[in-house]
Amino acid sequence: MAAASRALLPTPRAAASASLAGARARLVPASASLPFRARRVRCAVASSPAPVAAPSPSSESAPARRISPAGSDGALRPKPAVLVAEKLSEAGLAVLREFADVECAYGMSPAELLAKVAQFDALIVRSGTKVTREVLEAGKGRLRVVGRAGVGIDNVDLQAATEAGCLVVNAPTANTVAAAEHGIALLASMARNVSQADAALKAGKWQRTKYVGVSLVGKTLAIMGFGKVGSEVARRAKGLGMHVIAHDPYAPADRARAIGVELVSFDEAIARADFISLHMPLIPTTNKIFNDESFAKMKTGVRIINVARGGVIDEDALVRALDSGKVAQAALDVFTVEPPPKDSMLVLHENVTVTPHLGASTVEAQEGVAIEIAEAVVGALRGELAATAVNAPMVPAEVLSELAPYVSLAEKLGRLAVQLVAGETGIKGVKVVYTTARGPDDLDTRLLRAMVTKGLVEPVSSTFVNLVNADYTAKQRGLRITEERVAHDSPAAEAPLESVQVRLSQVQSRFAGAISDGGDIVLEGRVKYGVPHLTLVGPYEVDVSLEGNLILCRQIDQPGMIGKVGNILGQRNVNISFMSVGRTFRGKQAIMAIGVDEEPDKETLEKIGGIPAVEEFVFLEL
Ligand SMILES: NC(=O)C1=CN([C@@H]2O[C@H](COP(=O)(O)OP(=O)(O)OC[C@H]3O[C@@H](n4cnc5c(N)ncnc54)[C@H](O)[C@@H]3O)[C@@H](O)[C@H]2O)C=CC1
Numbered sequence: 001m002a003a004a005s006r007a008l009l010p011t012p013r014a015a016a017s018a019s020l021a022g023a024r025a026r027l028v029p030a031s032a033s034l035p036f037r038a039r040r041v042r043c044a045v046a047s048s049p050a051p052v053a054a055p056s057p058s059s060e061s062a063p064a065r066r067i068s069p070a071g072s073d074g075a076l077r078p079k080p081a082v083l084v085a086e087k088l089s090e091a092g093l094a095v096l097r098e099f100a101d102v103e104c105a106y107g108m109s110p111a112e113l114l115a116k117v118a119q120f121d122a123l124i125v126r127s128g129t130k131v132t133r134e135v136l137e138a139g140k141g142r143l144r145v146v147g148r149a150g151v152g153i154d155n156v157d158l159q160a161a162t163e164a165g166c167l168v169v170n171a172p173t174a175n176t177v178a179a180a181e182h183g184i185a186l187l188a189s190m191a192r193n194v195s196q197a198d199a200a201l202k203a204g205k206w207q208r209t210k211y212v213g214v215s216l217v218g219k220t221l222a223i224m225g226f227g228k229v230g231s232e233v234a235r236r237a238k239g240l241g242m243h244v245i246a247h248d249p250y251a252p253a254d255r256a257r258a259i260g261v262e263l264v265s266f267d268e269a270i271a272r273a274d275f276i277s278l279h280m281p282l283i284p285t286t287n288k289i290f291n292d293e294s295f296a297k298m299k300t301g302v303r304i305i306n307v308a309r310g311g312v313i314d315e316d317a318l319v320r321a322l323d324s325g326k327v328a329q330a331a332l333d334v335f336t337v338e339p340p341p342k343d344s345m346l347v348l349h350e351n352v353t354v355t356p357h358l359g360a361s362t363v364e365a366q367e368g369v370a371i372e373i374a375e376a377v378v379g380a381l382r383g384e385l386a387a388t389a390v391n392a393p394m395v396p397a398e399v400l401s402e403l404a405p406y407v408s409l410a411e412k413l414g415r416l417a418v419q420l421v422a423g424e425t426g427i428k429g430v431k432v433v434y435t436t437a438r439g440p441d442d443l444d445t446r447l448l449r450a451m452v453t454k455g456l457v458e459p460v461s462s463t464f465v466n467l468v469n470a471d472y473t474a475k476q477r478g479l480r481i482t483e484e485r486v487a488h489d490s491p492a493a494e495a496p497l498e499s500v501q502v503r504l505s506q507v508q509s510r511f512a513g514a515i516s517d518g519g520d521i522v523l524e525g526r527v528k529y530g531v532p533h534l535t536l537v538g539p540y541e542v543d544v545s546l547e548g549n550l551i552l553c554r555q556i557d558q559p560g561m562i563g564k565v566g567n568i569l570g571q572r573n574v575n576i577s578f579m580s581v582g583r584t585f586r587g588k589q590a591i592m593a594i595g596v597d598e599e600p601d602k603e604t605l606e607k608i609g610g611i612p613a614v615e616e617f618v619f620l621e622l
């Protein structure tokens, strides 16, 4: 029995429990220009213990696993290693160095990145590094976090990251003002031909008539993408006396009203505008959204500013529109391919003003972004729930904090349930039943479902499961996880949940006592005083705190059983932390749930099995 149970035990994995990152806090006051501090909640079960902060290494190149000082439990742990692939401000590097070994390797080729990435727990990039599926696969097993020191994550393969359970975090707020200011700088300099006139004068030409510009006051500016940057551009443009309209299918009308901006359709925006400023993300629906067809709908002589992403414009179509005069001028900070080819018709066009992706490049923004991303990456490596996760569902920080003990309970129930499955039967149907006084809108169960999956999958595989890849992993493994809510009839209850039950259907168990009348393996637990407890095994009610390890023992209900088992464990120096007995009917069968600090050896377990009234027993690791 003990030997059979070994195969189901979890394999220790140093990095096995990273982030349950989730909460996204995207909507920050539009005027925020200070570095945004992500709110985090520590989720005990999900996190590997943080290494004790060690003095900064004197060298920046230290990818090999170093051992950090012993934690409070005396264990030595490897220090995480972070690879910074693009220029990050010193302020951010200092935050990283307090926690991790940091290697700054700027300007790596894709091949160099591929060769290096597997030695790191986290990778930090800006817009210049492509984090492809290949990179994520090369980093698999160790790489747990990709930090994007900026907003746009179009250079990161999010699907591949999710499949790998690699959390992607970004720094969504610290460069907002910088990007908006750059948009305004391009708008004004384009309207007054500043860069062309500057180049001409430096070449010795004094051309006052050639560079007569156009005024901004009274002109209509269309903001395409009324998010953080778009809103800030709108505020500033209004200050210049422009009439501002915007198009954004997802923007809240009250924000537009508050800034005094009219929200209109795409076609109306581009048809009415004298100037069009682009501020949407590059996603499949915005790819080349500005093309021959859309240019045709614009006013002749329109002027376009792009500080978003080059890919939202069909650049060949823009060259045609510039040549025909449909578009009078364009000012571009971003390009489909960066850097653009030296002979790019667009870059060389005389009516085009260009900058080399400088939107976020102010001293202030770079410092803010560096701190924002460093804190997010360190938090994610510690197993905290990052507020700026990009590929994990949004679970607000207060919800996470409230659910933390239930998160632990859910994982432990999954972990115990999988160890009860007999041999090779395999799990197909999993049902998680939540008994709660809360309605569906007041209880977000995604995190709990993810943790049941983690508990079920990790002990029997080498897959690392977190909130990022839980649903994907379950699907891949053919695990059908359904959820049910049972109304708890005490609406005054403050706790979010009364109990969590995990049911595995169509499986055989190596502990028949865990099979309910309906034929499922059933385990139920509750949180008592903040600690997860096991409260139901099959049809038997028990009450045992889920700490350490567990022995489940089914016997004939008769006096003296607790003493007999307790004696055997005591003689072998195995400390019992909790014990609980549950039975269906007096004199029939009962089960004992025994919490033990140490793992009993084979001989001890055999002795327990040898007690005549004991019908079956199982040792389970938590
Ligand atoms: N040039 C640079 O250095 C910088 C560029 N950026 C880029 O600026 C863009 C905007 O950044 P944020 O304002 O921070 O992002 P954000 O997420 O706050 O705003 C983007 C807005 O675009 C909207 N949107 C999505 N699809 C749309 C569509 N089809 N049509 C119109 N609007 C649509 C969204 O609803 C959202 O409100 C991003 O592409 C980002 O990568 C941001 C910072 C610096």
Ligand SMILES: O=C(O)C(=O)COP(=O)(O)O
Residues within 6 Å of the ligand: 126, 127, 128, 149, 150, 151, 152, 153, 175, 357, 358, 359, 360, 361
């Ligand atoms: O934050 C963004 O989306 C940007 O485009 C800024 O890019 P960068 O970090 O300057 O390479």
